[in-house]
């Protein structure tokens with residue numbers, strides 16, 4: 434698998450600063466940018482401000498920072514999962530209709546579990562058989578779009594993709610989680626690693642949802658949390674609720690009609 438950050442929005446921290454600041458300032462965005470460009474706002478201040486804002490639920494400014502990635506050698510199993518993300522992300526994927534794969538470009542992705550099970554040789558011989566039949570179909574004049582019907586989920590594919598920071602955080606939440614499959618998890622981890630090299634201030638926020646810079650706790654099933662290696666260092670939501678119940682000022686209750694009335698009626702809760 435190859436994952437390369439091709440490009441990203443210039444001055445991402447300044448863009449985030451200006452976008453957030455515009456919401457909270459009597460100054461116009463042009464005035465804010467003039468200050469940034471004149472160096473009147475230190476890099477430290479910009480980092481601090483963004484870091485504070487990133488702790489809140491105000492996430493739309495993050496959509497204004499964009500990253501471009503080139504990704505190669507991932508399986509069609511991964512691509513099925515990746516393209517389910519539909520907001521704030523744009524994909525171009527290598528076509529199996531227009532591209533005719535010759536055998537040496539069909540390097541199938543083999544999960545480690547096949548190796549561990551001692552089934553690698555059988556896996557490879559099956560893939561060889563698929564490649565041969567695929568090549569035979571092309572030679573017989575079938576169009577690539579029909580010949581591909583014998584290609585398995587292990588077939589390799591490539592992406593050129595653009596994703597904004599808000600969506601990348603969401604993808605990190607669910608795909609860096611141990612509940613996600615190893616291949617897409619690795620791909621997102623490598624995306625994070627690429628961003629860390631150029632904008633480490635933003636990369637620290639790309640975490641599984643249980644990470645200290647994200648939701649902070651696991652909301653998957655208790656059983657999954659118990660099995661998860663991150664469960665040793667991040668809490669499960671039920672544990673937090675138990676603690677709240679034990680030490681909180683009031684016991685946790687379901688929201689009642691009374692609470693809904695308070696939501697409906699009080700101007701300032």
Ligand SMILES: Cc1cc2nc3c(=O)[nH]c(=O)nc-3n(C[C@H](O)[C@H](O)[C@H](O)COP(=O)(O)OP(=O)(O)OC[C@H]3O[C@@H](n4cnc5c(N)ncnc54)[C@H](O)[C@@H]3O)c2cc1C
Nearest residue numbers: 514516517518519520521600603604607608610612613614
């Ligand atoms: C561990 C795991 C297991 C999975 N298993 C399955 C499975 O068995 N079967 C299956 O079909 N899929 C499965 N999926 C895929 C999953 O259901 C989602 O399709 C995928 O994670 C894409 O995420 P998203 O819906 O948050 O879309 P994104 O585009 O990434 O969403 C971004 C944000 O926008 C919100 N959003 C997006 N579209 C809308 C909308 N129309 N209305 C309101 N809000 C919206 C999302 O809630 C999210 O907050 C699995 C995903 C994971 C991580």
